[in-house]
Amino acid sequence: MIMEEPLAAFLKEEDRDEAFNLVIDAKYSMQRIINVTNGVDAVYAFRTDGLYACTKRGVFVLDEQNYVEDLWPTPVLDLRGRALEYANGNGALRKIDNYPFISIERAFYDMNTQKRTGYLILFMSGKIIDQALGALPDTDICAVGLDGTYLSGDRNLTRVYDRSFASYKVSHKMYIVRGQRVMISGVRVKDAPIIVISCIPLEGKPLPGRTLRILAFLMAAMAFGLFALGRFVSVNITRPINRLIKAMNIGGSEKELVPISGRMPDNEIGLLRDSYNSMVIRIRDLIQELITKEQTIQRAEMRVLQEQIKPHFLYNSIGMISSLALRNGAGDVSSALETLGRFYRNFLSKGDKEIPLEREVLIVRDYLALQKLRYGEIIRDEYDIKDECLKCIVPKLILQPLVENSIYHGIRLKGEEGIIRVSASIDDDNLLHIIVYDTGVGMSKETADKLMSGIKNVSPDEESFGLWGTIVRLRYYFNRDNVVKIESEEGEYTRIEFIVPATTVPKAEEEK
Amino acid sequence: MYKVMLIDDEASARELMKESLDWESLDMYVAGEAESGIEAINTIDDIKPDIIFVDISMPFMDGIQFSVIAADRYPGLIIIIMTAFDKFEYARKCVSLPIFEYMLKPMVRSEVMETLKKAKERLEERGPVQWGASETGDEQLSATEAVMKYIQENYTDSTLNLTSVAQAFGFSSSYLSRKFKSETGKGFAQYLTQVRMENAMKLAGPDVKMFNISAKVGIPDPNYFGRCFKKYTGKSYSEYAQGCPDK
Structure with missing residues (x-):
């Protein structure tokens, strides 16, 4: 209870x-x-x-x-x-x-x-004692409370109540009732606030103790019944409900809702579990439905995005224009288109997110080749990539934003010919060092420090966005904070060095 | 000189390949082109290439389907598949095919040259494609009529060509080619086209679309069918069909 x-x-x-x-x-x-x-x-x-x-x-x-x-x-x-x-x-x-x-x-x-x-x-109710007393053959029996108040049976007997009856041992007393000698016996019921009193005429019937004991036993049985009832409620209702609540709490705290499987009695509580389970399953179905819907929408949107770049169309058009140029004797146009085509092919890289450094350098080469066509002899590019670095896996497009910065925020602002040098090597600690050096206008120490420090939530200005984004991507990809070193002297140079673990295994494969 | 065949539905792509590469330096030349896999099936026996470049994305018969047939009929033929990345994984799945190289579009001259050099090494090592070099010689071919009958019964099969028929009859293709020409006065391919065109003319009508007929006579590529039809009848299909009674 x-x-x-x-x-x-x-x-x-x-x-x-x-x-x-x-x-x-x-x-x-x-x-x-x-x-x-x-x-x-x-x-x-x-x-x-x-x-x-x-x-x-x-x-x-x-x-x-x-x-x-x-x-x-x-x-x-x-x-x-x-x-x-x-x-x-x-x-x-x-x-x-x-x-x-x-x-x-x-x-x-x-x-x-x-x-x-x-x-x-x-x-x-005292009636249950009536029932117990009614089961006995004797009628001269009475049940009273410990203080002598009447509970059941022969009410007259309460008058002969004596304190000494409130003991678990049977005690007897003699009385004369209407000229007859009677023996009054009393005993307290074990574990209950009840005293049973019986009256037996001494002539002929000398067996009060036995009856009293039977009665005491019955009373004890009743008290036990009450205890058993409490047990019954506890075992069959309270505990299963607690188990159910516990199971529900566990089920609810999991990553996804799970039906509960604990053993439940085959009654309303079992039904409760079953309806909880069918509710859980229904909720899961609904969530799944939502997820599927969301995925379909995302796929459709992806498809639209892909349609917008549609490399096949782009490549075919590049090929077509290239052939037109060739037919009209413009071999340089055809070459430029070939470079553009290769740039996009590597730039998109089949949608891969990580590529070998070799290909990243090729992207930069093609990018700079095209930029040199635009800006003429203002840019000179140099490469020093050690052979052992070529197969190292890096996130795609980590260099291109850097050389783009070198042109637009470095060399072009200076108005004289500039050098962009890309180099890479692996040190004794198996760390890959990728360096982009340019002889542009450089950057202030504050800017460099800002970019190098943990500016995770700083929204960067337009100018350094490419570099900022690249640093964030590298930190995330290699899961380490120290990935970049920036040296610069205003008016002289900028040197950006990425330091990341050298690995030839793409993350995507590693995870498989 | 090694013969190269280009199969691509983009004329400009074929032209670019043909014009921008220094074929002679590799001791090669472009011996033939085809706009579709269907056309290539019909002309490959005449062109007899050592190397073919085939684009993967083509209507009616894509580069993979064509390569399956070609690899089966012409052992030793060097097949180079050209693909944009969106079909790249599809192509890679056909690993069981003896494809010499998969090249990503857009093609880059230096890469093509690199691949062709390797192809040349392979050809020098293993010898050129045996275009019917193994003679069946003495065996009397009284079966020219049987071959003609076979063509009449199977012309709707778009993959039918000299080599497949020769293989079906157990001859070398060059033997069948020579024998067929000497006994009928016509080339094998010419006869096959004739059978197809005669049937097409029977089916033609003002309300009958060309692409429906082309598929029925074994040339599901209506562009190639159109060219064959004009060459054979002297008229374009629509001109010809106008003059036919209603079907």
Whole structure:
């Protein structure tokens, strides 16, 4: 019962107003207990601040003063969660028809913090004791509470109640009733706040102890039944629900939603799991559908992009114009177109993102060859690529933006012939050094420092965007921060050095 | 001199190759061109090339389909496939084909020259393509009529040519070629075209589209069909079809 979530939530809630909102849920929770448990007439749940929720069958009158103002009797608190049973509510509660009942009280502790958060009282109808007594052949039997209040059986016998009966040992007393000698025997029921009293006329019938013991046994059985009921609720409802919640939490925290597979009882909780699972599957289907849709759109957009560059058309056109030029005796046009064609072929590189340095250098050569056609003798290009570097894999287009910068932000601004030198070598630490050197106007120290430092989120100006983007790509590709060294003297030169691990295995293959 | 055949549906691409390369320095010359794989099937037996350049993207029969047939019929023929990157992976998948080299378009002279040098080495090493050098000699061919009948029955097969028929009959192609010409007075290819054109003329009509007919008579490339038709009848197909009764 203490595992009932809404009830626990009601008791646990720290804010009194919030708790007030939870009363209804808690009541439903308690109603369920009444419905499934034979003999339970009322349930009261008190919060430490005095707010309480109750559900009952019949009319009970509660002495709120007793319960709320001094809070509950200390013995219960000392029991730390174990139940304390009273007959007839220990005076604090009474049923309007004055029918006897037994109350089971216990303090409620939060499962996680072990802080006391409330107090529960369960009222059992005295009728279940009637049923137990009715099963016995003797009629001169009575059940009373520890304080002698009447519970069930022969009411007259309460008058002969004696404190000494409140012992687990059977005690006897002699009385004269209507001139007859009778023996009154009493014993306390094990683990229950009930005393059974029997009256046996001494003439002829000397067997009260046995009957009493049977009765005590029956009562004990009943107390055990109550315990078993709690167990039953715990094993069959509370624990499976907790398992279910745990499984749902795990399922929800995975990268993708997964149906839960834990063993569940074959009842409503099993059904709950099944409907949760079908919901999960449905959600997954919907997500998959969305992803597929998104992918289709992306593919279509890619296709449009590809259509825009359509290399096949470009190449065929270059070939066609080249042949036209040749036919008209313009061999230099044909050569230039051939260079352009090869530049684009390498530039696009079948869409590869990483290429051998060899091909990267070829792109630069063709690019500079075409630029030299445009700007004449202002550019002189030199190459010093060591053989062992040729097959090293680098991200595509790391050099072309650099030489482009060399032309537009270096040499052309200077107005005199400039040199662009591209060199590459591998050092003893197996690091590849790629250097682009130009005798352009150079850059300020601030610009160089800004580019070299970790300017990850700095939005660069138009001028250095090519270099900035390349540095970011290299950092990302090789997963290291120190990939670039920039030296420059304003008016003299710029020297940009990339230092990256030398590898001949493309990342794309490595991942496979 | 080694013979080179260029197969590309782009006339300018063929022209560029032909004009921009110094063939003589390699002891080679361009012996023939074809606009499609279909045309190449029909003319290759006459051209007898040692090296062919074939573009991958061509209608009716692409470069791969053509190469499959050519590699099967002409062992020793050096096949160089030209492709833009979008078909490159497709081409690479045909690894079982004895393709000498895959070249990326646009073609670059220095690369072509490099490849041709290697091809020449291969030819020198293994000898040129045996265009029917192995004679079946003495065997009496009384089967010219059977070959003609075979053509009449199979002309709709667009891959039919001298070599495939010779192989079907177990002759060398040069033997079949000579024998056929001496006994019928016509070349094999001429006769095959004649059969196809006669059938096409029967099918022609004012409402019948050329490309429908061309596919039915074994020349699914309507451009090549058009040229054959004009050469054979002296009229273009549309001129001819106007004069036909309605079908």
